[in-house]
Amino acid sequence: MITDEIVIKTNQLTKRFGDFVAVDAISFDVYRGEIFGFLGANGAGKTTAMRMLCGLSKPTSGQATVAGCDVYSKPEDIKKNIGYMSQKFSLYEDLSVAENIQFYGGIYGLSDKAIKEKTAELLAKLGLEKEAKTLVSSLPLGWKQKIAFSVAIVHNPRIVFLDEPTGGVDPGMRRQFWDLIYDAADKGITIFVTTHYLDEAEYCNRVSIMVDGKIEALDSPQALRTQFNVPTMDEVFYKLARTAKRSDN
Amino acid sequence: MLALIRKPKVLFLDEPTTGVDVVSRKEFWEMLKRLKAEGITIMVSTSYMDEANLCDRIGLMLDGKILSVDSPAATVAAYPEPLFAIKSERMYNLLNDLRSLPYITQCYTFGEFIHIAINNEVSPETTLLPHLHEKGHQHLVFGPTQPTVEDCFIRLLNSTNKNHSNDN
Numbered sequence: 001m002i003t004d005e006i007v008i009k010t011n012q013l014t015k016r017f018g019d020f021v022a023v024d025a026i027s028f029d030v031y032r033g034e035i036f037g038f039l040g041a042n043g044a045g046k047t048t049a050m051r052m053l054c055g056l057s058k059p060t061s062g063q064a065t066v067a068g069c070d071v072y073s074k075p076e077d078i079k080k081n082i083g084y085m086s087q088k089f090s091l092y093e094d095l096s097v098a099e100n101i102q103f104y105g106g107i108y109g110l111s112d113k114a115i116k117e118k119t120a121e122l123l124a125k126l127g128l129e130k131e132a133k134t135l136v137s138s139l140p141l142g143w144k145q146k147i148a149f150s151v152a153i154v155h156n157p158r159i160v161f162l163d164e165p166t167g168g169v170d171p172g173m174r175r176q177f178w179d180l181i182y183d184a185a186d187k188g189i190t191i192f193v194t195t196h197y198l199d200e201a202e203y204c205n206r207v208s209i210m211v212d213g214k215i216e217a218l219d220s221p222q223a224l225r226t227q228f229n230v231p232t233m234d235e236v237f238y239k240l241a242r243t244a245k246r247s248d249n
Numbered sequence: 250m251l252a253l254i255r256k257p258k259v260l261f262l263d264e265p266t267t268g269v270d271v272v273s274r275k276e277f278w279e280m281l282k283r284l285k286a287e288g289i290t291i292m293v294s295t296s297y298m299d300e301a302n303l304c305d306r307i308g309l310m311l312d313g314k315i316l317s318v319d320s321p322a323a324t325v326a327a328y329p330e331p332l333f334a335i336k337s338e339r340m341y342n343l344l345n346d347l348r349s350l351p352y353i354t355q356c357y358t359f360g361e362f363i364h365i366a367i368n369n370e371v372s373p374e375t376t377l378l379p380h381l382h383e384k385g386h387q388h389l390v391f392g393p394t395q396p397t398v399e400d401c402f403i404r405l406l407n408s409t410n411k412n413h414s415n416d417n
């Protein structure tokens with residue numbers, strides 16, 4: 001459910017590491033309730049940009065506000081208003097499913113009563129009541145990622161940042177994961193997501209494609225396919241990203 | 250490249266391209282093609298179904314069992330019912346509306362479309378489309394579509410999950 005309220009605003013946002021310009025003057029707005037796909041080749045600068053928006057890395061220049069908070073002066077306020085999950089790290093493997101929910105509930109400042117209610121609610125929603133006491137390390141990746149997403153929005157944040165949440169997940173589980181995304185967006189949570197599965201780009205309201213630190217395209221998937229005159233997002237991406245000079249390999 | 254230092258007969262690759270972008274994946278698979286031409290057997294696991302299409306044969310595995318082994322073409326040809334692609338302006342609502350219909354046997358997002366399989370006794374033109382119009386869906390795009398390896402895999406997953414729930 002997209003509204004016209006802006007929740008992320010960037011203007012010429014830039015991050016340099018010495019001579020290397022990781023993020024090169026990117027400007028865009030994201031609206032409340034929008035599913036915004038943040039695409040780019042490996043090494044294009046997506047993770048660096050995301051770290052700035054999450055209040056984890058100070059920009060070199062340019063402006064950005066996230067959930068109404070300035071990234072320079074209010075990074076701690078940003079953290080209270082967002083959720084974050086990534087493919088590389090999401091849950092504590094040596095805690096059980098219920099313990100992970102309780103732990104993150106505590107981190108995000110929920111009351112004991114709210115944590116108890118949320119734990120029961122999430123386990124029921126994910127159909128994992130029987131697995132509540134199972135260690136996360138013994139669960140399949142697709143289940144872990146669904147739990148991780150639910151935990152990332154346990155405090156009902158305004159925005160959730162998802163860094164390759166479905167990497168390595170099978171086609172069936174990826175769709176179950178996207179059901180959770182649609183549901184959260186429908187409730188007004190803004191979704192900011194990166195992926196290398198370009199069928200998932202189609203599930204976004206709008207998509208940006210980063211090449212060598214710059215945003216080279218930004219529009220709805222349909223408009224991008226028309227603009228580049230190709231039938232799939234795969235080919236849109238390929239046309240733009242093959243011109244990239246840098247990679248992280 | 251390090252896996253090739255001592256020219257092997259068989260190369261085992263466990264999700265080599267997870268987290269890798271489209272351009273680099275294409276280059277990686279070009280390399281595999283060259284190795285195959287040199288006579289090296291390659292056993293590769295992947296969660297990208299476009300890569301499955303590039304294999305000579307694919308095995309679909311779930312819960313420790315191999316559900317099918319065949320060429321991509323034969324896997325796709327074995328898809329048992331007509332498959333359709335549909336889209337409207339409100340995709341999430343359309344997905345939920347389709348899922349509530351008992352005669353829809355498969356229903357999942359597929360890029361810009363939703364793929365559905367329909368019970369053979371039901372005519373989409375006289376039953377499904379009027380129902381969706383009634384639900385307020387406008388600018389519906391609907392038509393038959395060719396199943397892909399991804400459709401076959403999802404179908405197998407779904408039918409296996411259904412058997413699971415019967416067990417419980």
